[in-house]
Amino acid sequence: MPDNVLSVSIGELVVSNNQDDVLVAYGLGSCVAVCMYDPTAKVAGMIHSLLPKSAKNNGFEKQTAKFVDQGVPLLVDSILKAGAQRQRLNVYLAGGAQMLSAPGFSNSLNIGARNISTAEEILRATGFRILAQSTGGNSGRTVKLFVGSGKITVKTLGQGEVTLSPELSFSKV
Amino acid sequence: MSTTIDAKAMQWENLGTHFNFMDLLQAGIKNVAKGLTNMVGRPVTVETTNVESISVGQIPEWMGSPEAEMVGVYLLIDGDVYGQVILIFSLEEALHLVDLLMGYPPGTTTQLDDLGRSALAETGNLATAYFLNELSMLTGSQVRPSPPAVMVDMLGAIFNVISAPIAAVSDQLLIVEAQFKEPDRTVTAHFWVLPYPVAG
Numbered sequence: 001m002p003d004n005v006l007s008v009s010i011g012e013l014v015v016s017n018n019q020d021d022v023l024v025a026y027g028l029g030s031c032v033a034v035c036m037y038d039p040t041a042k043v044a045g046m047i048h049s050l051l052p053k054s055a056k057n058n059g060f061e062k063q064t065a066k067f068v069d070q071g072v073p074l075l076v077d078s079i080l081k082a083g084a085q086r087q088r089l090n091v092y093l094a095g096g097a098q099m100l101s102a103p104g105f106s107n108s109l110n111i112g113a114r115n116i117s118t119a120e121e122i123l124r125a126t127g128f129r130i131l132a133q134s135t136g137g138n139s140g141r142t143v144k145l146f147v148g149s150g151k152i153t154v155k156t157l158g159q160g161e162v163t164l165s166p167e168l169s170f171s172k173v
Numbered sequence: 174m175s176t177t178i179d180a181k182a183m184q185w186e187n188l189g190t191h192f193n194f195m196d197l198l199q200a201g202i203k204n205v206a207k208g209l210t211n212m213v214g215r216p217v218t219v220e221t222t223n224v225e226s227i228s229v230g231q232i233p234e235w236m237g238s239p240e241a242e243m244v245g246v247y248l249l250i251d252g253d254v255y256g257q258v259i260l261i262f263s264l265e266e267a268l269h270l271v272d273l274l275m276g277y278p279p280g281t282t283t284q285l286d287d288l289g290r291s292a293l294a295e296t297g298n299l300a301t302a303y304f305l306n307e308l309s310m311l312t313g314s315q316v317r318p319s320p321p322a323v324m325v326d327m328l329g330a331i332f333n334v335i336s337a338p339i340a341a342v343s344d345q346l347l348i349v350e351a352q353f354k355e356p357d358r359t360v361t362a363h364f365w366v367l368p369y370p371v372a373g
């Protein structure tokens with residue numbers, strides 16, 4: 001079956017029910033991708049967020065998936081509208097690496113860890129359980145979600161591409 | 174070192190009222206070429222200088238494949254103005270540069286070890302210092318670089334680092350880009366200065 005790649009860039013939200021589509025967030029560093037999949041309706045959704053929380057009065061008029069706290073509700077809304085059912089959704093989380101570990105860069109720069117904790121908090125608060133995750137560490141990741149099968153893969157430069165499953169969940173902060 | 178966008182920070186454009194901002198950048202970049210020439214021991218030239226405004230989401234695609242393995246040497250700028258500097262190479266070019274810097278025959282370095290990383294960090298240090306020194310000398314402003322951090326990873330992941338501090342207040346990144354080449358043209362260094370936007 002031909003794979004039709006839909007790139008999910010920073011700040012984007014993509015939802016698809018086309019079985020040939022693959023949602024891909026390339027080169028996540030401190031960014032996180034929140035992925036949702038309804039295996040019955042075969043609907044998939046992904047956001048690619050750069051920052052944990054939006055500041056008040058930040059000058060942005062619209063809600064955007066650039067921020068985890070705005071992106072997660074937007075993702076839930078969109079995937080439900082596309083035919084998914086809330087109680088069937090499988091939720092996955094990837095990214096949030098610490099890219100800068102040199103001395104002289106303070107911990108406040110650890111946006112990756114804050115992205116992960118914000119996503120975990122919001123998902124938990126809205127009643128979602130994360131089925132599997134590949135988060136933290138010091139390496140960038142490419143995340144793929146195959147709409148037809150619900151398969152999720154995570155690729156790093158060191159370890160190549162692996163399929164994300166509850167048994168292979170990885171979280172290191 | 175603070176990365177808070179300081180409302181008191183002077184606008185980069187207002188650095189030195191006697192200078193056109195572009196002229197000032199050009200002078201700084203010319204000085205970087207001088208510094209790199211001294212360091213590499215062969216004439217390094219400025220290929221191009223551009224000032225671009227790129228949307229945060231499009232940054233990796235603008236430079237190349239977001240999955241490409243790249244090397245970034247990253248520094249912060251603090252003082253009268255705030256910003257970030259990053260020197261970017263492909264992994265292959267970074268290995269070539271290490272050979273050049275260490276006086277090895279081309280192709281000797283095949284992996285980036287601590288010594289190689291340190292040589293690249295020093296290149297970032299020197300390029301940034303030559304840039305800021307020229308700015309300081311011409312305008313009398315006080316600007317200091319942080320220590321350099323070397324990142325070897327996917328391009329997209331490296332760009333998360335430079336995008337994050339700016340994206341909280343703006344969807345656009347202002348990038349001053351210069352490309353440097355050495356005579357054999359095996360290494361192209363992309364030298365980026367990213368001024369922080371001034372809040373308020």
